[in-house]
Amino acid sequence: MEYLALVPYAIAGTLLASILALIPALHVYNIAGIFILLAVSAQNFMGSNELAMLLVGMIVGYAMLNTISAIFLGAPDDSTIFIVLPGQKYLLMSRGYEATVLTGIGALGGVLILIVLSPFASTILGTIRAIMLPHLHWILGVIIVYMLMAEWPKGGDRGATGLARLWDAWKGLGIGILTFILSGILGIVLMYKSPVPLEMSFQNLLPAFVGLFAVPWVLENILSGTEIPKQHIATTFDAPPSMIARGIFSGALGGLFAAFFPVVTGGVGGYLAGHATAQRDDRVFIISQGASKFLYYVGAFLLFFLPAARITKGGMAGMLATIYTPEGAGLYYTTVAMIALCGVLAFLLLLGYARVAVWLVQKVNYRYISFVTLFLLVALVYFFTGIGGIAIMLVATPIGWLPVLWGSRRMNCLGVLLVPITLNLAGLGPTVAQWLGLL
Template sequence: MHLFLTVLSYTLIGTAVGSIVSFFPSLHIYNVAGLAILIWGSLQNVLPEMGMVPFFTSLIVAFAFVNSIPMTMLSAADESASAVILPGTKNLLLGKGYETVIISGIGGLIGIILLVAGTPFFYYIMPYINNITRPNLAWILLTVIMYMIFSEWPKGAGYGKTVWQKFRGAWSNLFAGIAAWGLSGILGLFIINHSIITHQMAFQNIMPVFIGLFAVPSIIQNLLLSFEIPEQYIPKKSIDLDFKTVVQSTYSGGLAGMLCSYIPLITMGIGSIMAGAATALRGDKVFILGGGVAKLLYYVGSFLFLFVITPISPFGFSKGGLNIIIKPYFYPMENDYFLILSCIVLSGFLSFLLLMELAKLSVVLLKKVNFKQMYLFMLILVTAFIYFLTGWNGIFVMAVSTCIGTIPVFYHCRRSNLMGVLLIPITLNMAGYGDAVADFLHLVHM
């Protein structure tokens, strides 16, 4: 009985904390989780050990649902937003922001159903797939990198009065995409091989990079934008979704979610691009609903796979930022899977209920909040957050990352290209060339 109450209590607390934090724009849950694990570590003699995993599980579940509000209503996009941000913004300008948020939340519920229904597959088939793919991950990731580069095809061909203007219009986004890949990859090589973050905060080594690449450019973009958000319509009875759209979205989002929840370094944005090309499904609602499915599988599924412990996979399928954050404090046991799955189901349905109420609150706030001041406050907040955890060195890393992160914002290439910061150096390491490249760049002897 004591165990049940502990798990239930910390699931509810994690859901509440995750929902509140996720309601604010530009705050990523992994950064908050990193700070939370510091607090938890300092209080580990007081807090129950069995409360840790339910708390962090429900924290990430709540984020997968509630983050749709700032992503849609406040246009605070992280890398995973590339799956839903364009139709979401369009619907916001049409007064359908609330409907977009709820559709994304329904996608999250479908994602939870897929996790429950997929349990036999995870236990009896995925371990064999894992044994086949793990030795070949370097080539799989290299294929993904090449696909992302080649699929950044010229846009805008034929515009302009002169030949040079037409050429620039067609190829500017392509060059920007390649530049984003290359510069972020070089930054990743420096960060992984010769980080200037102090060793006391080494576990937050990558945090200033991601805030600089994704959060700060989004804040700058929203500070520069000036448009009136129309009054948002809240449906009184139901959301317009047909069965065909649900099936197509489940198929597309499920494929994207499985790709990015299992393959290391493949984010939701990259997974959604690949799944979209594979399924050739179109439509705003398919895009949004499928994005909700993929987002839940990406954040929550990748964490759940840590607990798929079998004789063939004794350490599970470890992937994701949350796994890295809690690993020093927790070791998964064989019977933990169904406990964590229960926490996911409970937290997911509670998060959806909170999502509906918080989405209504956001509609009210849209009329009253000064967005320029809000984003200026968020910029100050994330900067103070980085300084508190990593000092001036972290601020410098964030500033350099921001310069690279603004390339997709101003030159209209994919933000997913910025994931070269991890894909390039880690793929080189997996292929066995990481040390040679680091030595060539004199990073080893610096």
């Protein structure tokens, strides 16, 4: 009975996140951080388990619904960056609603995967963690090398000589590598000498993510004068069960990997798993990204509740761990149940919100929507991180714009996370920071 009393908190969390998720670039972690700060001083009003379930509900709602701003407003974050491209293509083909629903189906598949795996998670993950712990740095190095080496040229047809064609092909690739290096340096600077005020240091990456991922896309929509065609609200979706199963399977592999492995985001996990399972279809890709980002956010947080092998991965768990320690298998399985309940609720909300988003992009000029989105992005960065954050965003934006201008992979912007963490895990972070004059 004591666990049943937690249900309203989880539902309240999902409802709250469903509103927050609609505001572009407002990450659930931004709000969760403030909640946790408040909870410390308001523990008489809310117990620790209640707060934890509120956050469970929030992260489930966010993981399901952040697709809306990515697809309809073109304002992605680090984990929805892979959904924007196919999502906006669907939007331009009058199928934005369908793309949103496909990500939701993927996320529902993610719920199912979590339920099925929950009894075994402790044993399996505890063992894998023990084996991998000393090897994290080079595994991240392997991921970086694969990301960079597996980007293929997108030009090279034109040119009188072989060298001219090679140059044409390598322009985009070179920009991709440059993007990775620059975002990596930005990440190191943020880690060692961030201009974000100390009391808001848990928001350190917000301005970088907004600058790298969201602002360039919104600016592109403004400058290119993107016009959204009349959208079709489909009553069925064009994906047979086998395709859904493949998408969920692939997304589950990527999402679980990202949930467990440091720094790897849901998007990167989904991308790697998509390659590993040889998926090609856009629909499979969208479903897999829905599953992957859900498992990345929610799965990582669930690891925090594992009875025997409590693993703190992800921003939410990291923040909550400072004030709370979950105890017992009862609470763990209650969390799994809450995830299932909130997952279904969030999916229903997704269907409703997607219709509202369709109405919005049809009624209001998309350029105006993009201007408002841009204003919100800047305002949020200023609100959470002040002038220092705005400065970071202004530095990050041109870096994030490089791949937009040259048609290289936007994923390379993830250097902002991958480079500093890899260096630190290998014990090289302080040395490199010293080279850069940061220490």
